Amino acid sequence: MSVFRFLLVLGMSAAMAAAQNSPKASPEIQYSVQGPWAEVDSIPLKGISRRIDGLAGKKLGIFVNYKRAAQPISLALEKRLKAKFPSSEISFFQSPEWNVSEIETKDKDKFTAWAKGVNAIILLVGD
DSSP states (O other): OOOOHHHHHHHHHHHHHHHSSSOOOOOOOOOOOSSSSSOOOOOOOOSSOOOOOTTTEEEEEEEOSSSTTTHHHHHHHHHHHHOOOTTTTTEEEEOOOOOGGOOOOOOOHHHHHHHHHOOOOOEEEEO
């Protein structure tokens, strides 16, 4: 049982016990359990691009941010992708800028050309 469910059951049990021990308790009292999440939008999520049908034979881009671990992670990821999808092509784009959108840098044209030349992009954050 998750901690949340345990606390929810514990809280409901305590509320019911308190109501039953109350001198004003009535058998008509009813309780309802409310979830902590808001109502969800009924419109299905969709991205700006259609999903690709698989990674085999595709041009895959790996965007490597400025953080120290991003480069070693990208190399390990490339190795695993090439082992699993040997027909795929992998290219890298490394961003040296800190906390700046790539299209706001001097390399925006290079980035745009790179992004247009791949079927999918994997974004790495080296934390």
